[in-house]
Amino acid sequence: MEKLSLLNRLLVLTASCLMVAAYFTPLWQISLWAPQYPEGLNMKIWIDRLSGDVTIINGVNHYIGMKHIGDEMFPEFQYIIYIIGSIIVFGFLTALIAKRWALYTFFGMVGLLGIGVLVDMYLWGYDYGHNLDPTAAIKVPGMSYQPPLIGYKELLNFLAYSGPDTGGWILGGAATLVVLAIIIDFRNKSKLKNTLP
Template identity: 35%
Template sequence: MKSKNLSLGSSLLITLSAVLMGISVLFPWWKMVFYAPQYPEGLNIIVYPNKLEGQLDIINGLNHYIGMANFGESNFSELSYLKYIVVGLVFITLLTAIIRKKAVLYGLIGLITLGGLLGIYDLHRALHDYGTHLDPHAPIKIAPFVPPILGQNRVANFTTHSLLGTGAYFLIAAFILLLIPLWKDRKK
């Protein structure tokens, strides 16, 4: 007979997952690195859950020539509340570890999966908007484009690499830790 309760070991894994989620906000979740002959060391846009860093002024100055809107924290309302969503998920994850019910864990996994998919959609939408809503009066005319969420893209003489940041790896590890109890406690 299958138990509806999670073991103490599973509860500890869920607690560790909450810790990794919390730590993730201290690190970048995503970044883009732009390379060109005049910038062999690369220019960065580094995205934390609550701020943007990198050489934004230089990138915005260059993007002006192709008619792309400026990157800035004011353009991404998500940065004002995303950290609080993570804190809420940490709290819910800790409650799940205390309650130790499989049904609650399934709900948490569903919630995090939905949030992750919404986050990916939101990032894709932003990249689409930046790459396709170019000013037609810009000095340099290029075809609209959509930078990839992960991978490489080439626009004019710039090669762009989109990468996960350290914080994203903490989130992935946290999610995997939530899945392990489902396998570990599948039979009692």
């Protein structure tokens, strides 16, 4: 049975439609709280830009020697719109042609996107938190300021949080639907094999 079931086609189609939200909602957020900023500072990462309290965060981080944060710091902004767009188009094609190989290819593309984004975020955070200006006004020997990849972390007198924003959660939901489609397809394939003489 090389054709996908109607349910799986609908799951893939829904997942592809959900992924369009990546172009209109922030994907990731980094927030900071400190006694002098009890309301918190928030930076949102979109598919092609940054928004939020970026200027204030840059002013605070300047004193400990961290790099200036700007759109130019993320060359990924130049091409990730095309990567996600290609995955969305392939998802629509998968729902249209309804072939098993297309479903598994779509699953692989979504999985690689997720892994790639997390690895990229980690590497950016490592560079940002470790490569400090040696002439900075405030220097703490042995201290690095790498933000958490996901979750909370104390950095001097700041509490930092990093995690998915609206678009990130929607993409996570889309990926969950694709995983569900894989599970259903695998079970359908197993049932068919058991019914054959």
